[in-house]
Amino acid sequence: MTDPRMIRAKSGTNHEGTSAHNRRVMIDALRVNGALSRADLARATRLTKQTVSNIIEELERDGLVVPQATVRKGRGQPSTPYALVPTGAFAIGLQIDRYVTRAVAVDLMGTQLARAEADLPAGGPANGIMVVLELIAGVRGELAKVAAESEKRLVGLGVAMPGPFDVEGADNDQWMMEAWQKFPLLETLAARTGLNVGLQNDAAACATAERMVGAAHGLDNVVCLYLGYGIGAGLILNSELYSGASGNAGEIGMALLSAGDPKRTALEHRASLASLYLHLGIDPAAQGVHDEIGRLAAEDNPRLREWVSEAAGNLRWAVHLVETIFDPQTVIVCGGAPEALARRLLAAMEPLLPSIADRPGRSLPRLTLGMTDPWSVALGAAAEPIGRAFDPRFCAIMK
């Protein structure tokens, strides 16, 4: 007898799947384009006016869209644009980093409505899980105060933490995170919060954030270079976050800088905040580190300038590499570096190396500065459940 678990197949779909897909397509269209009339939506989605009307009616009943003032535009009956209601859905994002954890609550549009951070005690999840749970509960409570229906409309909890996940012989400075990764975090959080829980690495979270509210909004193929304690790439390919066979795609920081180098130097040893801290002799666990390096960057500190120069050289190569491999619409630099530092890095990276991205008729710059905000990872973590709930490509068609 054929073991049914051995049969590999994709899922079929039915009318509900069709309907869910169409709803998501419409929500996505409204998110990307802003308010649209039913007629516009019908043209854009290639559905009939009637179908669009039905779905809009349902979305309005569900409190996800509202009609705007009618618009006269030439001949014909004026149209009534519909806009997404920001308070139509909420999500909570949680970042677990090496020394700190952050939680934010966002609405459907990605606006932050509440947030809080806490230091993570040493010793991994055994000591930290309570801190995390309290942080989430606090933000959730704040959200409930600001938005009446938030509990009913919470679509999930997104978690972001540094990768890689489930790898043998990970880097030494990862030992803190390793304990977290062995811990049944998702199960615990799901059980204790009652929410759907999803996980991404920090670079992926940043890309998710950029896609929802940042430089990648409305783009389909983007690579986000996330400069944090390490360096990772968040990959948006065909409008979808790509996470690889085991969730570790984009760990570009572990890429060796050259084929021949016997010392096997990885990119993040030369271009990451960790390498900057090392270069400057700063303790990354100390309070106010972020502001400190922001100040150094603003005043163009010579030691920092040295690092920028070398890091920029390596990042220039990293950009060349991802352009060559992914052929994205643009590359976005984002992450936990202070904006002054990020701007210096971007400036130092020019001119970029030649690559296939030098093509005629580009409309976007090859390199874009994205969010430089310590909260962007938590924001992206929060964006993940919203994307999951409302993104038409998220396997929406399957049952």
Add this chain to the structure above:
Amino acid sequence: MTDPRMIRAKSGTNHEGTSAHNRRVMIDALRVNGALSRADLARATRLTKQTVSNIIEELERDGLVVPQATVRKGRGQPSTPYALVPTGAFAIGLQIDRYVTRAVAVDLMGTQLARAEADLPAGGPANGIMVVLELIAGVRGELAKVAAESEKRLVGLGVAMPGPFDVEGADNDQWMMEAWQKFPLLETLAARTGLNVGLQNDAAACATAERMVGAAHGLDNVVCLYLGYGIGAGLILNSELYSGASGNAGEIGMALLSAGDPKRTALEHRASLASLYLHLGIDPAAQGVHDEIGRLAAEDNPRLREWVSEAAGNLRWAVHLVETIFDPQTVIVCGGAPEALARRLLAAMEPLLPSIADRPGRSLPRLTLGMTDPWSVALGAAAEPIGRAFDPRFCAIMK
């Protein structure tokens, strides 16, 4: 008035879309798993028995599946497995390379039923297009002789040629191909053959071939390193070929070997058949070059050994890089190198560099030898229209 062309949205779907998706899911399941009963299909696709029955009936009427002998397996009524009919669909693949062009005709299962090759005259498409058209016509005629209904069941013509496409300042040795790329090839072929025409680069074609009949069969996340005149990566991500924003994803051969190198040496200058020909002082346009280097590899020629050693070092790094960036299930080495040479390269690449691919519980090797056959690119080109027609992920849900 809002310009409808300015509105960006994904396409909605309807019952036909649903149905098409379910048909494709079933065909895909049969392709990956072999013959399955309706009950098995219902379980695997999460559709009802009745729906599966309806679709199977339709597929049988269309000549795409046939019932096999019934199978008794324990209690209950014996099941009737259904198998794909190889002659249910046909496609033609065309490879346009620098000095030669090849065409193959394949069936639904990827079996080659006819093939032919021809030298390409210098001067690009002006002189070459007639050669190509005659080649296609020849193969098409052969196919018609072997398979009665082939004309009715031809799903398309796939074209593969070296990339990158539409890039400024492409490599010098690409000038021959540049003329081809400027030529309205797809339009001409579509007009002259009356078939649906699709285009891939050669690495992508090889990956498509590996997925249909090779080492990537049934896998969802695979990188194929295609060693040809240059070197490229064919990317299968989430079961789908990824081709980037402008069709040039995977042009890894143009990746610079190190961040610092002022000479800006690209990978394919060190690890590609072009570099081997250069190293050996062989004219790549000469007849019998392929057999020649195969012979040299078989007899372990010292000059060739030198090249293998250096190329393997660089390929080892390339594997490390794609593992780090894509986190694939496996990396497949394939392409136009003779098998003896490919085996030497693979052997020389061990041990691989450490990477996130070193994870516990892997079932597949990190590195696999794929097809080493000059025809594999043409085969992959032919597989593309079949995939397009029968792959459930190929935007099947959209209208």
Add this chain to the structure above:
DNA sequence: CCCATTAAGTCAAATTACTTGACTTAAAAC
């Protein structure tokens, strides 16, 4: 040897959700 059990597969009706085509409404153009 018979009958209960199990599983494959069919039948016919119900349901869901999209489409169709005619119609209404409201504004601009002539």
Add this chain to the structure above:
DNA sequence: GTTTTAAGTCAAGTAATTTGACTTAATGGG
């Protein structure tokens, strides 16, 4: 003031899945 154009609604039609009862055909226990 009439015509034209476009947005949007109404009601019936249609395609495709689901549902639940039924049929068929095998195994296995008593």
